[in-house]
Amino acid sequence: MFEKWLYRVLIGLFLLQVLLPFAGLIQFTLVGGSGALSFASFATLFSDPSFASSLLNSLWLAASAVLLSIVIFTPPVWHAYLYAPRLLRVIEAVSFVPFVVPAVVLALAYVQFFSSGPLDLVGTPYLLPFAFALLGMPFYIQVFLNRLRHADARAIHEAAQTLGASDFQAFVRIQLPLLRSGIINGSLLVFTISIGEFTITQLTTGGSYSTLPLYLLITFTNNPLEGSAMAVVTLFLAVAGVVAALSAASSRRRRIHAVTASEEAS
Amino acid sequence: MLSVRNLTKQFRDHTAVEDFSAEVAAGEFIALLGPSGSGKTTVLRMVAGLLQPTSGAVYLGDRNVTKTRPKDRQIGVVFQSYALFPHLTAGDNIAFSLKVRRWSKQDTARRVDELLEITQLSHRKDYYPEQMSGGERQRVALARALAFNPPLLLLDEPLSALDAKVRISLREMLKDVQRRLHVTAVMVTHDQEEALSLADRVIVMQSGQIEQIGTPEEVYHSPQTAFVSTFVGVATPIPVTAAGDGSHDVRWGDYAFPWMLTIAQKRELADGGTHIYIRPEAVKLLSAPTAGHEPTGEVLFSMFLGNAVRVRVRMSDEIVLTADVMGGKAMYRPGQSVFVQLCDDRVDPKDDPQDR
Amino acid sequence: MRKTSLIFVYGPLLVFLALFALVPIIGVISSSVWVRGITSEFYAQSLSGQYLNAFVTTIKVAFWSGLVGLIGGGLAALSLWRTRWRWLTTAISALAGVLANFAGLPLAVAFMVTLGASGLVTNALQALLHINLSQMGFNLSSSGGLILVYSAFQVPLALLVSLPAFSSIPDDLEAAALSLGCGVPGYLWRVLLPILAPSLLGTFALLFANAFSAYVTAYAIAGGSINLVPIQIGYLIDGNVSLNVGLGNALAVEEMVVLGASLWVFALSVRLRAKRRAKVKGAMTIV
Numbered sequence: 014m015f016e017k018w019l020y021r022v023l024i025g026l027f028l029l030q031v032l033l034p035f036a037g038l039i040q041f042t043l044v045g046g047s048g049a050l051s052f053a054s055f056a057t058l059f060s061d062p063s064f065a066s067s068l069l070n071s072l073w074l075a076a077s078a079v080l081l082s083i084v085i086f087t088p089p090v091w092h093a094y095l096y097a098p099r100l101l102r103v104i105e106a107v108s109f110v111p112f113v114v115p116a117v118v119l120a121l122a123y124v125q126f127f128s129s130g131p132l133d134l135v136g137t138p139y140l141l142p143f144a145f146a147l148l149g150m151p152f153y154i155q156v157f158l159n160r161l162r163h164a165d166a167r168a169i170h171e172a173a174q175t176l177g178a179s180d181f182q183a184f185v186r187i188q189l190p191l192l193r194s195g196i197i198n199g200s201l202l203v204f205t206i207s208i209g210e211f212t213i214t215q216l217t218t219g220g221s222y223s224t225l226p227l228y229l230l231i232t233f234t235n236n237p238l239e240g241s242a243m244a245v246v247t248l249f250l251a252v253a254g255v256v257a258a259l260s261a262a263s264s265r266r267r268r269i270h271a272v273t274a275s276e277e278a279s
Numbered sequence: 280m281l282s283v284r285n286l287t288k289q290f291r292d293h294t295a296v297e298d299f300s301a302e303v304a305a306g307e308f309i310a311l312l313g314p315s316g317s318g319k320t321t322v323l324r325m326v327a328g329l330l331q332p333t334s335g336a337v338y339l340g341d342r343n344v345t346k347t348r349p350k351d352r353q354i355g356v357v358f359q360s361y362a363l364f365p366h367l368t369a370g371d372n373i374a375f376s377l378k379v380r381r382w383s384k385q386d387t388a389r390r391v392d393e394l395l396e397i398t399q400l401s402h403r404k405d406y407y408p409e410q411m412s413g414g415e416r417q418r419v420a421l422a423r424a425l426a427f428n429p430p431l432l433l434l435d436e437p438l439s440a441l442d443a444k445v446r447i448s449l450r451e452m453l454k455d456v457q458r459r460l461h462v463t464a465v466m467v468t469h470d471q472e473e474a475l476s477l478a479d480r481v482i483v484m485q486s487g488q489i490e491q492i493g494t495p496e497e498v499y500h501s502p503q504t505a506f507v508s509t510f511v512g513v514a515t516p517i518p519v520t521a522a523g524d525g526s527h528d529v530r531w532g533d534y535a536f537p538w539m540l541t542i543a544q545k546r547e548l549a550d551g552g553t554h555i556y557i558r559p560e561a562v563k564l565l566s567a568p569t570a571g572h573e574p575t576g577e578v579l580f581s582m583f584l585g586n587a588v589r590v591r592v593r594m595s596d597e598i599v600l601t602a603d604v605m606g607g608k609a610m611y612r613p614g615q616s617v618f619v620q621l622c623d624d625r626v627d628p629k630d631d632p633q634d635r
Numbered sequence: 636m637r638k639t640s641l642i643f644v645y646g647p648l649l650v651f652l653a654l655f656a657l658v659p660i661i662g663v664i665s666s667s668v669w670v671r672g673i674t675s676e677f678y679a680q681s682l683s684g685q686y687l688n689a690f691v692t693t694i695k696v697a698f699w700s701g702l703v704g705l706i707g708g709g710l711a712a713l714s715l716w717r718t719r720w721r722w723l724t725t726a727i728s729a730l731a732g733v734l735a736n737f738a739g740l741p742l743a744v745a746f747m748v749t750l751g752a753s754g755l756v757t758n759a760l761q762a763l764l765h766i767n768l769s770q771m772g773f774n775l776s777s778s779g780g781l782i783l784v785y786s787a788f789q790v791p792l793a794l795l796v797s798l799p800a801f802s803s804i805p806d807d808l809e810a811a812a813l814s815l816g817c818g819v820p821g822y823l824w825r826v827l828l829p830i831l832a833p834s835l836l837g838t839f840a841l842l843f844a845n846a847f848s849a850y851v852t853a854y855a856i857a858g859g860s861i862n863l864v865p866i867q868i869g870y871l872i873d874g875n876v877s878l879n880v881g882l883g884n885a886l887a888v889e890e891m892v893v894l895g896a897s898l899w900v901f902a903l904s905v906r907l908r909a910k911r912r913a914k915v916k917g918a919m920t921i922v
Contacts (some may be wrong), residue, residue, distance in 0.1 A: 016717070017718070018719050018818060019714075020713075020714035020715075020718050021714075021718070023710050023711060023713075023714040023716045024715060024718070025710060026711075027707065027708075027710075027711035027714075027727075027790065027794070029789060030707065030787070031730070031731075031734060031787065031790065031791060032787070033749070034742065034746050034787055035741075035745050035748055037745060037748060037749030037750075037755050037756060038741070038744065038745035039609070040748065040755065041748040041749070041755050045748065045755065046561035075690055081651075083648065085647045085648050085651050086648065087647045088643070088644045088645075088647075088872050089644055089645045089647075092641075092644045092645070097898070107652065109898070110652075110656050110734075112844065112894065112898055113891055113894045113895045113898055114656070114660055114872075114891060114894075115848035115850070115865065115890065115894065116850060116864045116889060117846075117848070117850045117868045117869050117872075117887075117890075118332065118660075118663065118773065118868065118887040118890055119659070120869075120872055121663060121868055121871070121872050121883050121884070121887050122660055122662060123655075123659055123881065124662045124872050125659070125663070125666070125884075126658060126659040126662050128657075132654075135697075143651070143655045144655065144656075145652070147651075147655050147656060151738075157810065165360055165362060167508070168358050168359075168360050169363075169364060171327075171329050171349070171356075171362065171914075172358055172362035172363075172364075172423075172804035173364075173375070174329070174348070174349040174350050174906075175327055175328075175329070175349050175350070175352075175354060175355070175356040175424075176350075176375055176376035176379065176423065176424075176426075176427070177349055177350050177351075177353075177376050177379045177380055177427060178350060178375075178379045179889075180640075182379055185714075188367040191364070191365065191366060193610045203531055205736075206736070209738075209739070209740065211739070211740055211850075211851045211854075212850050212851055212854075212869070216869060216872045216873065219873070226740050226752070227871035229740060229741075229744070230740065230855055233747075234746055237747075240744060241744055241748050244740070244741040244744035244745065245741070247740065247741050248733075248741040251733050251738065251741075252733050252887055253732050255729055256729060259725075259729055262858075271895070
């Protein structure tokens with residue numbers, strides 16, 4: 014009994030520690046300005062034209078990073094999983110590069126490498142989707158691999174082949190639907206990372222290209238109320254991304270359970 | 280129909296299959312029987328085209344298909360895990376091979392309904408694999424593999440994931456469907472009972488090599504190697520010599536008795552002696568000898584099996600016979616002496632051995 | 636599959652990795668030791684004066700925030716595992732996933748408005764209890780303040796990483812320990828802790844690396860007023876990279892060495908756990 018309560022208290026303390034700053038943030042956004050409850054900070058934020066342009070910038074960068082991830086990472090991981098387990102281990106190890114080479118170091122490397130020649134991309138946003146895809150790589154590959162491991166993908170691909178489908182037909186008609194949830198989950202994580210990326214954006218563009226996080230920090234310095242409203246929005250986006258990834262994973266299962274249950278009842 | 284010639288598969292550090300050759304006639308049901316790691320699944324995968332042999336060739340009819348891709352081989356395969364497409368219903372799973380072959384809508388629908396009926400799955404047409412039981416999934420996999428009328432069907436441990444009762448009923452259905460559709464079938468299994476009950480011929484494999492090819496009766500009663508005799512059922516080899524008295528075939532010590540011998544065994548017998556394999560159902564236990572000089576042995580232990588009592592009898596230091604006593608009423612205690620009579624039920628007692 | 640189509644499968648990944656990881660990083664490493672000849676000048680420079688101090692401060696912040704994270708997150712994971720509330724575990728893992736991976740900047744803002752110089756809690760403490768945090772020596776942009784802020788993502792990360800270690804413990808283990816006459820605290824201390832020790836060490840290594848490479852949070856809260864290695868690298872890029880590229884590169888290489896070593900320890904602990912689980916399974920099948 015005592016033990017049970019001890020665990021509950023510990024979980025409570027954890028939630029308190031983790032959520033307290035955000036409770037403070039939300040309270041500040043809502044009542045910090047006038048002392049009375051007000052959504053004025055959000056109104057200011059959403060009517061700010063540079064918020065809209067930052068949001069747009071962030072969205073297209075994130076969308077490009079997601080597209081790149083899907084195109085670059087999906088086929089080799091799939092193929093290596095099916096036919097080249099040793100190669101897969103190499104790809105998996107390499108995918109963790111962003112953990113050893115953090116964003117600051119990448120920024121430093123890019124500033125030197127992409128500053129001249131045909132790839133003179135420093136100061137432009139065109140470098141960013143690639144950088145974001147690299148930062149998202151370990152997350153995308155892990156999530157996609159998880160799906161592959163659960164889906165019996167190899168036997169299913171062989172089955173499609175023996176039934177007369179070409180490699181391409183089998184990949185598009187069977188493998189893509191089979192692995193869709195892994196691709197979607199991985200994409201959502203890359204999207205979330207891209208929306209929140211600050212370091213490389215600021216250091217390679219010198220702050221000249223405003224995305225949501227850059228805009229957040231500038232706004233916060235000038236107008237803390239609007240800035241914290243912005244922080245709330247960013248956080249909301251991140252939570253939405255992760256929750257969407259989780260529910261995409263479980264929605265199919267639930268649908269099927271519902272069908273079976275209704276049939277058992279009838 | 281299917282001809283496999285000198286197939287060898289070498290993996291990085293070991294030989295999975297060595298010089299495997301077999302001929303399969305049209306309409307035949309073949310079982311590849313062996314323990315895990317014997318290379319039977321590797322043979323199946325090479326026939327299906329999912330694995331390239333290191334050397335050797337696979338012929339379908341007169342057509343050498345060794346280099347043909349699986350999609351062009353026209354071979355139906357039932358996978359051990361079934362490998363059903365989880366996002367398609369049972370009906371759409373079965374229709375898949377017809378859709379990629381661009382069958383018309385009506386023909387496809389007709390064929391799908393036909394197969395659903397044969398496999399007794401009509402009521403499951405719109406169900407997804409996750410909503411079906413293991414036995415139903417197995418039948419969908421079978422129907423899907425047969426949909427495009429392949430002349431050859433390969434089955435990789437098709438019943439191993441099912442529980443005992445479902446396994447027996449599906450075994451009967453499998454045999455029935457195979458006969459009705461006149462499809463040639465090759466099944467991989469490690470279950471000797473399954474192999475003996477389903478197959479027209481059994482190929483027993485061990486360590487990548489063929490131990491014996493023969494009908495279930497031949498493999499069971501006339502195992503050609505020690506491995507086959509112990510892997511297929513229970514059997515004890517005993518040394519015999521020619522009886523030489525006209526009414527009996529073989530002699531074990533003083534005891535002469537009739538026994539059906541293979542040609543090879545007859546030849547060895549003529550040269551001096553051979554081994555025959557004694558199955559539990561061929562051993563009768565007597566409390567007193569008859570006129571035939573039955574040998575005596577000591578009961579080691581007995582064990583109740585339900586429809587029979589299994590008794591282990593030590594005849595000598597090397598030879599321990601196993602006897603199944605039907606009815607199970609007789610009690611045998613360790614240490615008790617019994618007399619052993621050996622009866623080959625393939626031998627008609629009125630038959631004269633010289634005429635056989 | 637045909638050989639030519641393999642180019643389309645693996646080609647894009649190879650080009651991508653070469654262009655956006657391999658070549659730029661090799662560039663950093665080579666120009667940290669090469670200016671018209673091999674030199675160790677930049678490394679000497681990067682390990683002295685303010686840069687040496689930056690290492691000391693970064694290690695301090697990473698060590699303590701890692702320790703706080705490990706204890707907090709480990710206890711939370713232990714509690715979740717022992718209470719066996721599935722839905723709560725799922726919900727908290729999702730929350731922890733957001734906080735550990737995606738919350739750097741909003742987190743910094745949240746701390747500034749609650750505990751900053753004129754933050755909500757700071758002002759409330761002043762008004763209600765007459766406690767002046769800054770007079771007590773508390774400052775959000777000091778290393779102590781950063782340790783506090785960093786724990787807000789270190790604790791959730793520790794929870795995420797150690798949860799699988801806890802759930803890999805077989806249920807029978809507790810029953811076995813209790814039947815041998817060991818109490819619950821004894822079970823936790825004498826049986827569980829030694830089993831989990833490698834995992835916990837690995838988790839700590841990961842947390843250390845995480846804090847060692849954190850940039851956004853520190854940059855937003857302290858700007859230039861705290862001397863951390865990532866901040867120094869950022870500074871060298873930001874305005875005057877042309878002035879001392881070599882120094883920045885040397886710092887970057889040192890940063891990568893520290894991270895590489897920490898993550899190597901982490902990977903080792905993960906592999907050890909997998910191996911041990913296989914052994915336990917084997918032992919069970921033998922029995």
